[in-house]
Amino acid sequence: MTVQDEPNPLRDPSDRRLPRVAGPCALVLFGVTGDLARKKLMPAIYDLANRGLLPPTFGLVGFARRDWEDQDFAQIVKDSVREHARTPFREDVWDQLSDGIRFVTGELTDPESYAELARALGELDRARGTNGNHAFYLSIPPGLFPVVVDHLRTSGLADTDEGAWRRVIVEKPFGHNLKSAQELNAIVNEVFPPGSIFRIDHYLGKETVQNLLAVRFANTMFEPIWNNKYVDHVQITMAEDIGIGSRAGYYDGIGAARDVIQNHLLQLMALTAMEEPVTFSADQIRMEKEKVFSAVVLPDDLGVHSVRGQYSQGWQGGHQVKGYLEEDGIPEDSKTDTYAAIKLEIDSRRWAGVPFYLRTGKRLGRRVTEIAVIFKRAPHLPFSVTDTGELGSNALVIRVQPDEGITIKFGSKVPGTQMEVRDVTMDFAYGDSFTESSPEAYERLILDVLLGEPPLFPRHVEVESSWEILDPILNYWATHGNPESYPAGTWGPTAADDMLAIDGRSWRRP
Ligand code: BG6
Numbered sequence: 001m002t003v004q005d006e007p008n009p010l011r012d013p014s015d016r017r018l019p020r021v022a023g024p025c026a027l028v029l030f031g032v033t034g035d036l037a038r039k040k041l042m043p044a045i046y047d048l049a050n051r052g053l054l055p056p057t058f059g060l061v062g063f064a065r066r067d068w069e070d071q072d073f074a075q076i077v078k079d080s081v082r083e084h085a086r087t088p089f090r091e092d093v094w095d096q097l098s099d100g101i102r103f104v105t106g107e108l109t110d111p112e113s114y115a116e117l118a119r120a121l122g123e124l125d126r127a128r129g130t131n132g133n134h135a136f137y138l139s140i141p142p143g144l145f146p147v148v149v150d151h152l153r154t155s156g157l158a159d160t161d162e163g164a165w166r167r168v169i170v171e172k173p174f175g176h177n178l179k180s181a182q183e184l185n186a187i188v189n190e191v192f193p194p195g196s197i198f199r200i201d202h203y204l205g206k207e208t209v210q211n212l213l214a215v216r217f218a219n220t221m222f223e224p225i226w227n228n229k230y231v232d233h234v235q236i237t238m239a240e241d242i243g244i245g246s247r248a249g250y251y252d253g254i255g256a257a258r259d260v261i262q263n264h265l266l267q268l269m270a271l272t273a274m275e276e277p278v279t280f281s282a283d284q285i286r287m288e289k290e291k292v293f294s295a296v297v298l299p300d301d302l303g304v305h306s307v308r309g310q311y312s313q314g315w316q317g318g319h320q321v322k323g324y325l326e327e328d329g330i331p332e333d334s335k336t337d338t339y340a341a342i343k344l345e346i347d348s349r350r351w352a353g354v355p356f357y358l359r360t361g362k363r364l365g366r367r368v369t370e371i372a373v374i375f376k377r378a379p380h381l382p383f384s385v386t387d388t389g390e391l392g393s394n395a396l397v398i399r400v401q402p403d404e405g406i407t408i409k410f411g412s413k414v415p416g417t418q419m420e421v422r423d424v425t426m427d428f429a430y431g432d433s434f435t436e437s438s439p440e441a442y443e444r445l446i447l448d449v450l451l452g453e454p455p456l457f458p459r460h461v462e463v464e465s466s467w468e469i470l471d472p473i474l475n476y477w478a479t480h481g482n483p484e485s486y487p488a489g490t491w492g493p494t495a496a497d498d499m500l501a502i503d504g505r506s507w508r509r510p
Contacts, residue, residue, distance in 0.1 A: 019051070019052065019053055020053065020447065020451055021052065021053050021054075021055065022048075022053060022054055022055055022058070022447060022450035022451055023055060023131075023133065023450075023451075024055050024057050024058075024128075024129050024130050024131045024133060025055070025058065025059070025130055025131070025133035025134065025135065025165075025450055026058070026059030026060070026061060026100075026121060026124050026125075026128075026130040026133070026134050026135070027045070027058075027059070027060055027061070027134075027135045027137060027446070027450070028061045028063060028117065028121070028134060028135065028136045028137065029041065029042075029060065029061065029062050029063065029137050029139065030063050030064075030108065030136065030137065030138050030139060030140050030148060031064075031137075031138070031139035031140040031171075032062040032063065032064045032073070032076070032139075033064050033066065034139055034140070035246070035247070036139050036171065037080075037139050038076075038080045038084070039080070039084050040084070040202075040440070040442045041137065041139060041442060041446070042076075042077045042080040042081060042084075043080060043081050043083075043084040043085040043086065043440070044440055044442035044443045044446055045060060045077075045097070045446065046077075046081040046085045046087075046093070046094070046097060047085050047086050047087045047439070047440065047443050048443050048446060048447055049093050049096070049097045050085070050087045050088075050090060050093045051087065051439075051443075053447055054097075054450075056096055057100065057128040057129045057130060058097065058100050058128075058130075059100040059101075059102065059121075059124040059128050059130045060077070060097070060100060060101050060102070061101075061102045061103070061104060061117070061120055061121065061124070062076075062077075062101075062102070062103045062104070063103075063104045063106055063113075063117060064103075064105070064106070065105065065106070065107060066105060067105055068103050068105065069103065070101060070102050070103050072103065073101060073102075073103035074098045074101040074103075077098070077101060078094065078098070081094070086437070086439070086440055086443075099128075100124065100128050100130075102120045102123075102124060104116050104117045104120050108140065108144050108147055108148055108151070109147055109151075111151060111154065111155065114151045114152070114154075114155035114157060115155060117155070117157065118155055118156065118157055121134055121157070131163075131164055132160075132161045132163075132164030133164050133165050133166075134157070134164075134165075134166050134167075135166075135167040135168070135169060135449055135450060136148075136152060136157070136166075136167070136168045136169065137169040137171075138168065138169065138170050138171060139171050140171075141250070142172075142173050142174070142175070142176070142184075145170060145184060145187070145188070146184065146187045149168065149187055149188055149191050149192075150187070150191070152168070152191060153190075153191040158191050158192060165196065165452065166192070166196060167192070167196045167197075167198060167449055167452070168188065168191075168192050168196060168197055168198065169198045169200060169446075169449055170188065170197065170198070170199050170200065171200050172199075172200060172201065172263050173254060173258060173259070173262070173263075174199055174263075174463050175463070175467060176254065176258060177467055177470075177471050177474065178464060178467035178468055178471050181460075181463055181464050181467045182464060185460040185463070185464065189460065194459070194460075195452070195454065197460075198445075198448075198449045198454065198457045199457050199458050199459075199460075199463060200445060200457070201263045201264060201267055201457070201458055202264075202441040202442060202445065203263070203264040203267055203268065203400075203441070204267060204441075204445075204456040204457070204458075205440075205441030205442060205443075205444040205445040205448075205456055206400060206401070206438075206441045207404070207430075207438040207439070207444075208398065208399070208400045208401060208404045208405075208430075208438075209267075209268065209271065209400060210456075211398075212268075212271050212272065212371070212398055213271060213280075213285075215398070215406065216276075217276050217277075222396070223276075225375070226350075226373070227350045227351070228350065228351055228352055228353050228354045230375050230376055231354050231373055231374070231375055231376070232354070232374050232375060232376045232377075232393060232505075233354055233355045233356070233357065233374050233503075233505060234269075234272060234273075234354065234355075234356045234357070234371065234372065234373050234374065235357045235359075235370075235371075235372040235374065235507065235508055236265050236268050236269055236272070236356065236357070236358045236359075236370075236371050236372075237359050237360070237368065237369065237370050237372070237507075237508070237510065238260055238264060238265060238359075238360040238368075238369040238400075239359075239360070239361055239364040239365065239366065239367060239368050239369070239491075239510070240360075240361065240362050240363070240364060240367050241316055241317070241363065241364060241365070241366055241367045241489075242362060242363070242367070243311065243321060243322065243324070243327060243338075243362055243363050243488070244324070244327055244330075244338070244362060246328070248327060248328060248329030248330050249329060251336065252329070252330055252331070252334055252336050253334075253336060254336070255308070255336040255337035255338070255340070256308070256337045256338055256339055256340040256360050256361055256362065257308065257337060257340035257342070257360075257470060257473065257474060257477075258470070258474070259360075260340075260360040261340055261342065261358055261360060261470060262466050262467060262470045263458075263466065264360075265358045265360060266293070266358075266466040266469060266470075267289070267458065267462075267466075268371055268400075269292070269344075269356055269358060270288075270289040270292040270293060270462075271289070272356075272371055272373070273292045273346050273348075273350070273351055273356070274288040274289050274291065274292050275288050275291070275350070276288075280455065281455070282453070282454040282455040282457075285455050286455075286458070286459045286461075286462060289458075289462055290459070290461050290462055290465060291348075292346060292348075293462060293465035293466060293468075293469065294465060295346045295347045295348045295351075296344050296345070296346055296347075296469050297344065297345050297346075297347050298342075298344055298469070298472055298473065299343055299344070299345075302472070302473055302476040302480075303476075303480060304498075304499065304502060305342070305343040305499060305502075306340075306341065306342045306343065306473050306476070306477070306499070307339070307340070307341045307342075307484070307492075307493055307495045307496045307499050308337035308339060308340045308341075308477055308483040308484070308493075309337065309338065309339035309340075309361065309483050309484045309485065309486045309492050309493035309495070309496070310323075310324050310325075310334075310335075310336065310337060310338050310339070310483040310484075310485050310486070311323055311324050311338050311339070311361075311362060311363040311485070311486055311487070311488045312324070312325075312485040312486065312487055312488065313326065313487065313488060314363065314487035314488030314489040314490065315487075315488065315489045316363065316488055316489045321363065321488045321489070322488075323485075323488065324336070324338050324362075324363075335482050335483060336483075337477070337483045338361060338362045338363065338483075339359070339360070339361030339362070339364070339483070339486060339492045339493060339496070340359070340360055340361070341357065341358065341359035341360075341492070341496045341499060342357075342358050342359075342473055343355050343356070343357050343358075343499065343503075344356050344358070344469065355503065357499075357500065357505075357507075359492070359496065359507070361486075361492050363488035363489065364489075364490070364491055364492060365489060365490060365491050365509070366510070367401075367402065368399075368401070368402070368510045369400035369401050370397050370398060370399050370400055370508075370510055371397070371398040371400065372395055372396075372397045372398075372508055373395065373396045373397075374393050374394075374395050374505075375393055375394040375395065375396075376393070377393055383419055383421060387418070387419050387420055387421055388411070388421045390420075390421075390422045390423065391411045391421050391422060391423060392409070392423050393409075394408075394409060394410050394411075395407075395408070395409040395508075396408050396409075397409070397508075397510075403429070404429070404430040404431075404438065405427060405428045405429040405430055405431075406427070406428045407425050407426070407427050407428075408425065408426045408427075409423055409424070409425050410423070410424065410426070411423060411424070412424040444456070445457075491507065491509065
């Protein structure tokens with residue numbers, strides 16, 4: 001081998017120390033006037049540019065009904081970046097990014113608007129060299145997905161030119177039940193090949209969620225006890241202290257179970273429960289998650305083992321806050337759930353008999369998302385009952401957010417002349433172990449779309465399976481009573497405590 005033939009470590013694509021930089025491309029944003037675009041998507045695009053992960057020729061095209069010029073849209077992006085970006089504002093980065101910003105005034109239902117969009121993309125391709133590589137981000141109300149996807153087809157925007165790619169990014173909710181999810185999948189699958197469809201579940205873009213797989217499969221000490229021999233039950237919590245804010249139009253009629261359990265919490269459950277994938281390829285990871293979904297069984301008595309609630313007036317952070325029914329835009333007789341808790345089991349050799357409790361809610365005691373694996377008590381304690389009076393169960397808690405990290409809870413002797421055993425914790429905190437702050441979920445996910453890397457995006461089978469799990473619960477709720485009210489700032493309806501008490505367990509108070 002001559003010196004020139006030696007592999008250059010700086011060119012090795014599998015070298016994880018090298019940043020993954022997207023190639024020439026343009027991203028079209030439908031829904032630029034929405035909250036998500038302003039608070040998350042535009043800032044994430046800037047943060048990627050600031051980290052040097054977007055090509056210098058990157059193009060960003062906004063599409064909306066507004067009568068804006070390119071520079072008006074660029075100003076909107078700039079304002080959102082200044083307000084919400086994670087990384088500091090740099091004029092040089094902004095100048096380069098804003099050169100590639102275009103705006104198309106259009107109606108989602110009007111064919112001529114898509115012709116206009118095609119012209120704008122053609123101009124970008126020529127002026128910036130985006131090479132016909134276009135991603136379409138549908139951050140729009142779900143009812144409009146079919147219309148837009150269909151227009152992308154008829155206008156030719158979904159057709160790939162030689163050597164170029166076209167991708168579509170679909171925001172949740174992906175349907176409102178199994179049937180509508182299937183219909184939507186059929187429509188999208190007809191226009192884009194499976195490898196070009198990216199369904200967003202932003203929880204999968206979170207560092208702490210990806211770390212769950214690293215913790216489980218890069219170590220030896222957790223897997224041997226990660227099963228029904230040692231685990232008593234698992235609690236997955238996503239609690240929010242905020243109410244619905246200005247999202248009445250989206251939230252009412254959807255509710256907590258559809259908004260969060262169907263996607264984020266079932267995904268967290270699948271990652272916690274799945275077997276080790278053969279490799280970390282998209283296909284292998286998704287296949288293992290799908291096996292978990294297909295093994296889920298619901299309790300027979302949903303009246304006892306599922307709970308929904310709705311927040312009423314209460315106190316949060318020293319302020320009095322409105323109840324759900326008093327929020328702007330909410331009908332006074334709305335039955336929408338702002339809290340949901342369910343119990344399910346996974347019929348597999350590893351998990352048979354281990355309940356998974358999932359709960360989420362708005363206006364709860366505090367904002368916290370965690371996965372708590374609670375272990376069985378030691379079969380025999382050679383101490384007196386009073387020695388261990390304050391000893392709880394061992395637990396491993398993955399702190400998804402905020403205060404990202406992992407806690408292990410176990411018993412330890414209290415120093416002194418007596419044998420008193422009490423719970424203590426051992427903590428790993430991202431802030432203590434790593435100097436770099438974690439990227440936002442949307443940074444990771446947008447970059448993966450532009451690179452065409454699908455492992456962090458649920459396949460249509462996963463989406464449909466998770467609706468299959470949730471549908472019976474939603475149908476049961478639709479015909480049995482109303483959500484129980486809980487005061488804002490508390491930990492949800494009392495029925496949720498009863499749901500665990502029946503099983504001789506209680507919720508963690510994180
Ligand atoms: C979204 C839900 O998917 O997740 C919102 O639609 C919720 O209702 C949000 O507030 C929470 O996201 P995060 O990343 O702040 O936990």
